[in-house]
Each structure stands twice: as structure tokens, then as C-alpha cells.
Amino acid sequence: MPAFQTSPGMRDILPPDTARWRRLNAVFADVVGAAGYGQIITPLIEDVGVFTRIGEATDVVTKELYAFEDRGGRHVSLRPELTAGVCRAFAQHRPAALPWKVWYTGPNFRQEKAQRGRYRQFDQVGIEVLGVDDAHLDVEVIALASEFYRRLGLSQITLVVNSLGEPEDRAAYVDALAAYFATADLTEQSRSTLEKNPLRVLDSKREHDAAAIAGAPKISEFHSDGAAAHFATVLAGLTRLGIDFVVEPKLVRGLDYYRRTIFEFQGGTLDSAQNALGGGGRYDGLVEALGGPATPGIGFALGVDRTLLACDDEGVFGDDSAPLDAFVVDVVGGQEAVAITAELRAAGFTADRGYDDRSMKAQMKLANRSDARFAVIVGDDELASDSVILRPMARDAGDQQTMSRSDLISHLKAHS
Missing domain, CATH: 3.30.930.10 (Bira Bifunctional Protein; Domain 2)
Structure with a gap:
């Protein structure tokens, strides 16, 4: 605790x-x-x-x-x-x-x-x-x-x-309610309310008060x-x-x-x-x-x-918050993830990344839990060729592709 x-x-x-x-x-x-x-x-x-x-x-x-x-x-x-x-x-x-x-x-x-x-x-x-x-x-x-x-x-x-x-109508109505409820069969709680504000007795949801309230004067009469x-x-x-x-x-x-x-x-x-x-x-x-x-x-x-x-x-208005557009997986030190997530966010996409220099397997687990549409993967080969792997995360969403870093934004925009 x-x-x-x-x-x-x-x-x-x-x-x-x-x-x-x-x-x-x-x-x-x-x-x-x-x-x-x-x-x-x-x-x-x-x-x-x-x-x-x-x-x-x-x-x-x-x-x-x-x-x-x-x-x-x-x-x-x-x-x-x-x-x-x-x-x-x-x-x-x-x-x-x-x-x-x-x-x-x-x-x-x-x-x-x-x-x-x-x-x-x-x-x-x-x-x-x-x-x-x-x-x-x-x-x-x-x-x-x-x-x-x-x-x-x-x-x-x-x-x-x-x-x-009007205020005068309300005042006359309050006086009439006070006189009526003074002799009515009310609960102790409603008796206490009556001393403070007779109008509030009408709010009582207690079963014992129901009959008295039903017979009370109506405001429209005033x-x-x-x-x-x-x-x-x-x-x-x-x-x-x-x-x-x-x-x-x-x-x-x-x-x-x-x-x-x-x-x-x-x-x-x-x-x-x-x-x-x-x-x-x-x-x-x-x-x-x-x-x-x-x-x-x-x-x-x-x-x-x-x-x-x-x-x-x-059954309306549930949580339908949009999933991430991309989750960046960087296994070459983390600096590429810093740059790519910033580029994606600046282009209007939602993006997150892994931290603590985790393994590829650990970062992919995070990507799956994030419900991101795509994983953007950078390994040694991608770093050397200035490219990324774009992997769709949904089942039956197609195969992963390797593409130039410079094409990433335009590709995501075409598939958004």
C-alpha cells in the first residue's frame, strides 16, 4: 500500500x-x-x-x-x-x-x-x-x-x-409551501429542510415524503x-x-x-x-x-x-483515441530515433519511440503495445545506407519495405 x-x-x-x-x-x-x-x-x-x-x-x-x-x-x-x-x-x-x-x-x-x-x-x-x-x-x-x-x-x-x-411569486409560493408542509407527514430530514427552505422539501426522494409532496401547491398557481x-x-x-x-x-x-x-x-x-x-x-x-x-x-x-x-x-462516445502513426525502433544508439520522431511530429504525424537502449525484440514489443500503424526501424545497415525499414503493424497490412529516409514522410502521407 x-x-x-x-x-x-x-x-x-x-x-x-x-x-x-x-x-x-x-x-x-x-x-x-x-x-x-x-x-x-x-x-x-x-x-x-x-x-x-x-x-x-x-x-x-x-x-x-x-x-x-x-x-x-x-x-x-x-x-x-x-x-x-x-x-x-x-x-x-x-x-x-x-x-x-x-x-x-x-x-x-x-x-x-x-x-x-x-x-x-x-x-x-x-x-x-x-x-x-x-x-x-x-x-x-x-x-x-x-x-x-x-x-x-x-x-x-x-x-x-x-x-x-418572479421573486414576488416565489416568495408567495414559499409561504404557501411552508404553511402546507407544517401540518404534513414528513421525514425528520425534510422537517429540518423545511425550516431552512420549504422549496427544497420538493427535492426529497424519500418514499415517506412522496404523498405529502404530491399534494403540495403548484408554483404555477402563483x-x-x-x-x-x-x-x-x-x-x-x-x-x-x-x-x-x-x-x-x-x-x-x-x-x-x-x-x-x-x-x-x-x-x-x-x-x-x-x-x-x-x-x-x-x-x-x-x-x-x-x-x-x-x-x-x-x-x-x-x-x-x-x-x-x-x-x-x-454505448456511445467510447474511447476511440487514435493510435500512433509510427513507433521508431532504433538499435544504433538512439540518436536516429531522436531525429526521426522529431521529423514525423513536425510533419503532423503522431510518433513515439523506445528508450534505455533496449534490444530490437524489446522495442518491437513496445511497438506492438503502442498500437502504432507502422514501425520505423533503423539498424546498422539502414544507418549506413541512410534508409529505414517501414513495417506495417496490423495483420494483413502488407509487407515491410526498405526506403530512403528522405522518402519516409511522403510515403506515410500517401498511406494516411
Whole structure:
């Protein structure tokens, strides 16, 4: 047993699995980049106050923050999510061109119990749009997430939508829920949640709470005319784009900053208690809470781990990292391998080589394990004649050839 291992809830991601992460990020960047979103990179550490604004009644703030005092006496935290940091960046830099469309990818940290597809360090991809209050923008944001899942090849995805209404609607609804749940038969855990945030009781997956939750008031009963019209426009837009959805009155999402449109993507192959792949919504007021001007905003964050689990379950988006083009076998001291691998890489080919002055047999074993398409072999005879042996590594791929060093690149290009 090694002296040091990963901390609880953390894990290493090793190759070749990391190739799937790169591919997922590349697909996401292509989808949102085509819609005019630019990448933003925010710090892993922020003032803890940035995150307390997302809701002091949420578990993210009360139980899960990796918060500490740095050596300068500042109270800081590892970021538990990215939306608040993006809004802090907007408030700090005040970009003039609106809407401000940005996308991100990267790790977040929450000190919670690890579960399948959820770790204490977890990656997300997401977008945020700030500066425009338009229901059609809500449609664009949801459609981009839907297109991302489609581009990955996932088909068993359910889009769930709801509207929390205006702040006044939400406040009235919270009061009504508090009154209703006060006399309902709830678990002890939900009783504790009720004291902090009645909305969060609707998130309970405990069987004992199901009957009470089913009979709870619906948020739609409290929508103002403006909120109802906004939501109707969103639903009409999704329908126009042919995007299937389910209106779920009990959907509330996990953070307190949401207003009006909220949504969640659920994986049909995952357990119902852990099937949320990601989601988001409108959060008008968050930029203002972070010291900026009153600024409407909407966005989403999608979990990389659970998305990849869904991909595994559906048999899509596996590890199809390309094999090496060439593996250089040098048994004349190693300098030829230095030069040939550099030439191959400069010409756009992927290439590797053996080290430690190993024998021909040992280096050929490495070439086989590398899954390279070709072995480029240099021995005494080849060194003397300025040539190489090009050996196809796949079965039935033809015979090896001896050729001039100067012809190697052009030959590989002709057979690539």
C-alpha cells in the first residue's frame, strides 16, 4: 500500500480515459462556439462571499464549501460551482457588449458524500449569458444543451422544465409551501429542510415524503401574468424547435438564485435518485448581489462524470483515441530515433519511440503495445545506407519495405 493515496471523494483520471474528457470538451466547445459563446476561465479560489450569495440556506453553502483563511487573512473558498464566479467577473470587468455570452469547463469542489457519478472534485461544462431579459434567449440556452447531448449520441435524455415565477411569486409560493408542509407527514430530514427552505422539501426522494409532496401547491398557481407569459414563450420556442420536454411543477433546482425559467436534463439509464446530468435557469439578481448593476442572466452547468456514465450506458462516445502513426525502433544508439520522431511530429504525424537502449525484440514489443500503424526501424545497415525499414503493424497490412529516409514522410502521407 503506497504511503499516500487520493483524499476521500477524490480520484485520479488516467489515460486512455482522459481522452474521453478531451473529446467531450471539444464537442461542447464546437456546439456553443457556433452560437457565439467565448470561453471564460475563472479562478479556482474566490472570496467566500461570492458563494454565500448563491443561497445561505443551501447545503452547498452551509455544509459543502471548502472554505478557509489564506495566509493573508482572507476568507476564501474553492469554488463549488462556476455561475457565481462568472457573475463576479462580469461585475468586476463590466463588459460593454451585451449580451455577454461565455462558456466554461473545469473542476468544482464540494465536501459532500461521494456517490456514483459525483465526487468531491467534479468537472462541469456550461454557459452563462448576461445582460438580456428575453424568453427567446432561454430557448437558445436550453437548445444548446440539448444539441450537445444529441451531438454526443445520447438518446435517452429527458428535459424537465418549470418556472419559479418572479421573486414576488416565489416568495408567495414559499409561504404557501411552508404553511402546507407544517401540518404534513414528513421525514425528520425534510422537517429540518423545511425550516431552512420549504422549496427544497420538493427535492426529497424519500418514499415517506412522496404523498405529502404530491399534494403540495403548484408554483404555477402563483405565477404573475408576466411570469406566465414568459414561460409560455419558452415552451412555444422549444416546441418550435422540436425539442421534447416535460413540465414538472416540483422542479426547483438546488440553488437559491434562480428566477423564472429553470430546467434539468435527466439520464434515462441512471438511477432516479441520481439521474440529473445537469441543468440551469434564469438568475436575475445575482450580478447585483455581487456588486454589479442589475443584470438579467441565464445559463446551465452539465456534469461531466454523469454525462460520461450515460454515454457508457448507451454505448456511445467510447474511447476511440487514435493510435500512433509510427513507433521508431532504433538499435544504433538512439540518436536516429531522436531525429526521426522529431521529423514525423513536425510533419503532423503522431510518433513515439523506445528508450534505455533496449534490444530490437524489446522495442518491437513496445511497438506492438503502442498500437502504432507502422514501425520505423533503423539498424546498422539502414544507418549506413541512410534508409529505414517501414513495417506495417496490423495483420494483413502488407509487407515491410526498405526506403530512403528522405522518402519516409511522403510515403506515410500517401498511406494516411
